[in-house]
Amino acid sequence: MGPLTRAVEQYLKGDTSRFHTPGHKGRCGSAPFDWGELWRWDVTECAGLDSLFEADGPIRETERAYSRLYGTDDSLISAGGSTLCIQAMLALALNPGDSLLAVRGVHRSAVNAMALLDLHPQWILPSLGEETVLAGSVFPEEVEAALASNPRLKAVYLTSPTYFGAVSDIAALSRICQSFGVPLLVDNAQGAHLTFLPQNLHPMALGADLCCDSLHKTLPVLTGGAMLHVGNKVYASRAREKMALFGSTSPSYPVMLSIDAALDYLEDGFGEDGAKVTQQVEYMASIAGEQGCLLPEFPLRDPWRLTLSASPLGLDGAGLAAHLRGHGIEPELVSEEFCVLMASPCNTERDFLRVEQALGSLPRGTARSPKTAALTLPRQKVSLREAVFAPSHLVSLEQAVGKIAGAMVSPCPPGIALVVPGEEIDEDTASLLKSYGIFSIHVLH
Numbered sequence: 001m002g003p004l005t006r007a008v009e010q011y012l013k014g015d016t017s018r019f020h021t022p023g024h025k026g027r028c029g030s031a032p033f034d035w036g037e038l039w040r041w042d043v044t045e046c047a048g049l050d051s052l053f054e055a056d057g058p059i060r061e062t063e064r065a066y067s068r069l070y071g072t073d074d075s076l077i078s079a080g081g082s083t084l085c086i087q088a089m090l091a092l093a094l095n096p097g098d099s100l101l102a103v104r105g106v107h108r109s110a111v112n113a114m115a116l117l118d119l120h121p122q123w124i125l126p127s128l129g130e131e132t133v134l135a136g137s138v139f140p141e142e143v144e145a146a147l148a149s150n151p152r153l154k155a156v157y158l159t160s161p162t163y164f165g166a167v168s169d170i171a172a173l174s175r176i177c178q179s180f181g182v183p184l185l186v187d188n189a190q191g192a193h194l195t196f197l198p199q200n201l202h203p204m205a206l207g208a209d210l211c212c213d214s215l216h217k218t219l220p221v222l223t224g225g226a227m228l229h230v231g232n233k234v235y236a237s238r239a240r241e242k243m244a245l246f247g248s249t250s251p252s253y254p255v256m257l258s259i260d261a262a263l264d265y266l267e268d269g270f271g272e273d274g275a276k277v278t279q280q281v282e283y284m285a286s287i288a289g290e291q292g293c294l295l296p297e298f299p300l301r302d303p304w305r306l307t308l309s310a311s312p313l314g315l316d317g318a319g320l321a322a323h324l325r326g327h328g329i330e331p332e333l334v335s336e337e338f339c340v341l342m343a344s345p346c347n348t349e350r351d352f353l354r355v356e357q358a359l360g361s362l363p364r365g366t367a368r369s370p371k372t373a374a375l376t377l378p379r380q381k382v383s384l385r386e387a388v389f390a391p392s393h394l395v396s397l398e399q400a401v402g403k404i405a406g407a408m409v410s411p412c413p414p415g416i417a418l419v420v421p422g423e424e425i426d427e428d429t430a431s432l433l434k435s436y437g438i439f440s441i442h443v444l445h
């Protein structure tokens with residue numbers, strides 16, 4: 001049992017009359033189904049139960065256990081997902097007005113945080129795949145060239161793994177960042193499990209200075225549970241202060257307890273079970289390949305994720321998803337062409353069997369040609385912050401040409417922002433947006 005679970009259990013044993021938040025007092029919340037003990041365990045930061053942003057008790061002990069597990073200088077709990085960790089990570093490494101090199105396969109939480117903090121991203125594209133356009137890994141040589149040509153860049157920010165499972169060469173990127181004296185910040189929201197693989201692909205093991213993990217995405221943790229990992233002592237002393245800058249003062253105890261409770265399994269048995277997941281996903285991929293599906297290749301990839309397209313069999317993403325759903329499977333992502341399946345040790349044999357049966361019985365039709373739009377980066381005309389906080393209105397793409405975007409447009413795929421606030425919408429950008437089925441956009445007045 002983890003330290004936080006022990007502390008709350010102790011509190012519950014005391015049969016205390018709760019004259020503190022939350023208002024349900026551990027007993028009278030209504031739920032649409034049986035939530036069991038959940039109400040009782042939904043406590044708050046009262047005596048003996050620590051306080052997330054001043055942690056020095058059981059929450060701190062849980063964090064230290066995670067820090068040991070991931071081999072970090074420090075690890076801090078977030079009950080507000082990776083979104084909170086990304087805000088803190090950028091605030092820790094950069095000052096308002098700073099420029100950074102950012103890879104365009106970026107989640108909206110990072111773009112929003114950059115706007116809040118008045119940061120100025122210089123964008124580069126990740127690799128885009130050969131047969132289809134999907135956010136792939138980052139080219140280290142492009143990062144090196146960008147840093148060499150702009151000494152004002154104060155950090156490098158990237159997403160790895162991408163939504164489609166491409167993992168970047170963090171060790172190479174870390175060496176480059178070190179040689180330029182800038183920190184490497186990694187959005188590892190999709191990769192908390194990477195540390196449990198036989199070949200440890202976790203950014204903290206490979207030299208990143210800071211990274212976030214959405215524990216809830218790939219580990220047995222409740223939605224919202226995440227971790228900010230610190231891999232460089234320089235950032236350790238102010239990390240909690242930056243988390244507090246953006247986080248709620250009422251972090252969910254069920255979320256934090258689920259992080260604490262996962263420890264035993266993560267420390268013992270999760271890696272072995274994870275190896276079976278890798279095998280199962282490889283097996284699913286081999287069946288999909290034999291059936292003629294398209295499986296994008298990445299030099300390094302997340303082995304628990306299956307990105308597949310049945311276009312060669314004539315099925316679009318919705319058609320593939322309908323077929324999977326017909327076998328009782330719900331994918332993580334359904335796009336025009338692709339479905340993404342995410343597996344974990346909590347999937348059962350039956351789950352995998354269903355995928356095997358679904359992939360083994362795919363209908364066949366006339367092949368569809370994959371989408372191959374060429375991506376270009378629009379020109380930034382106004383700072384992100386200025387554009388995000390300026391009044392904007394929705395117009396058709398035809399009306400938008402020559403205007404400045406007021407909102408981000410980031411379809412997935414490609415999982416790359418086609419437009420971020422402050423960029424000019426020129427004819428090329430407008431036709432790119434159209435090719436992704438986007439016909440209107442917010443522009444500044």
Ligand SMILES: Cc1ncc(COP(=O)(O)O)c(C=O)c1O
Binds near residue numbers: 084109187224226
């Ligand atoms: C790459 C990436 N970064 C950040 C986030 C935000 O994470 P969270 O939902 O844990 O706040 C997500 C969520 O999907 C993501 O995919």
